[in-house]
Amino acid sequence: MTSFAQRCGVHDAAREEAVARVAQRIEAQGLELVRFAWCDLHGVLRGKTLVAAAAPRALREGLGMVSTLMLKDTSDRTAFRVFEPGGTDSLPGFGFANNLQLLGDPASFRQLPWTAATGWIQCQPWFTDGQPVELDTRRVLQRALARLEKAGFELKCGLEIEFHIYRIEDAQAQLDAEQAAWPAPVPRVSLVHPGYNLLAEGWYDLAEEPLRIVLRTAQALGLPLLSLEVELGPSQVEAVFEPTDALTAADNMVLFRNAVKMALRRAGYHATFMCRPPFPNIMSSGWHLHQSLVDLHTGANAFRRDSPGTHTTPADAGSTLSQVGEHWLAGLLQHARGMAVFCTPTANGFGRFRPNALAPQSVLWGRDNRGALLRVIGDCGDEATRIENRIGEPAANPYLYIASQVHAGLEGIGRRLLPPAATDAPYAGTGENLPTSLGEALAALRTDLGLCEAFGAAFIDYFTQIKRSEQQRLEAADDSEEFMRREYFGRL
Missing domain, CATH: 3.10.20.70 (Glutamine synthetase, N-terminal domain)
Structure with missing residues (x-):
């Protein structure tokens, strides 16, 4: 048998x-x-x-x-x-x-x-x-990567993940049978560092105990962790990983996020990948996805350009990126609004898109510009030349986040799209704005015919119905802050 x-x-x-x-x-x-x-x-x-x-x-x-x-x-x-x-x-x-x-x-x-x-x-x-x-999100990415392989490329991704770690002061509310609810209350927490002293060694020392747990957990699981850093916000930290192929990167993100939460909880800490935790004076967390293409025939970085393109200036993508890289960049811009809900899927995450917050606000790209949606990194001849997409929140499903990049980039290559000039003023109000709410992002996806076709009508209908359920409950909630506290802070 x-x-x-x-x-x-x-x-x-x-x-x-x-x-x-x-x-x-x-x-x-x-x-x-x-x-x-x-x-x-x-x-x-x-x-x-x-x-x-x-x-x-x-x-x-x-x-x-x-x-x-x-x-x-x-x-x-x-x-x-x-x-x-x-x-x-x-x-x-x-x-x-x-x-x-x-x-x-x-x-x-x-x-x-x-x-x-x-x-x-x-x-x-x-x-x-x-x-x-086929609705399984890992299969969604596998299908996208099969399209990319057919085009002669492999996607390479580096993960740069901001998140928050808090010390649990009282878990009783979450575990008290008399207060059980759907979703459950959240624990009372305190900071592991006071914030607003970016990369301060003293603040790292305050947070070293939970960061050591993160380190040991990641290494024991074989994850390619490169660094752990103290971020700007109170109790905010960042983990950076070596680049891998896209499917491995997505698998690593899922395993890391869930493992860190469990390992820290046992030690008396609460880790959250919620974009904007429910406290005053926090800093939003982003998930910056570094990406480049590998030419399957040569093994070389398909974004690398050996010398600036003819008649280009530093504001032109072709002064640094290959033609393939230019097209990929243009595809990401073309579908930025439509992909937003895959990259920032919670109602909480859209509060991050605001001026002067080291987060994107508009559909723009820049050269090594952390205020732009897409940051082009590298110089001619640099094998590490890549595009960093700064749209994501750390709670995103990595298979959908990365699949959206593949489908958008492939359309850019297929249609030979070209990007506009780089911005040097990402918060000046130029460029089309990113969605500012979950509802707006779902509507933007529905009107993005290219992404809808690439993901398939069945998946788009399935995904949007589930996300609409979340949006409708938020709109009906008496207290939106309490909704996000229980829905995201306690669970994601």
């Missing part, structure tokens, strides 16, 4: 050997539990924890998962009427809270450093007939 993994078309002799190696490692390391984890629409890991002896079979046969986990908004409410006639007509294969199957990747196996005798495996969902669930 064939296994479920074989019926899915993914199991061969090499994968069977990988499953056997996982079983050997489980036994050799004395593991008791293995977590089978899947990334949901909001970038949060969900899954099931098995006794260790059951893990090899689950790698072959999969694990049942209720399909409504793919239909949840940020509060964990199901955004589709799954028990009403026609409620899931737009979602073939879904209905009545039926089962999907989670199938793990044995190559992703690792031991978790913050909890005893526990392994971890990354999964993706499949329908019970062995067909892939």
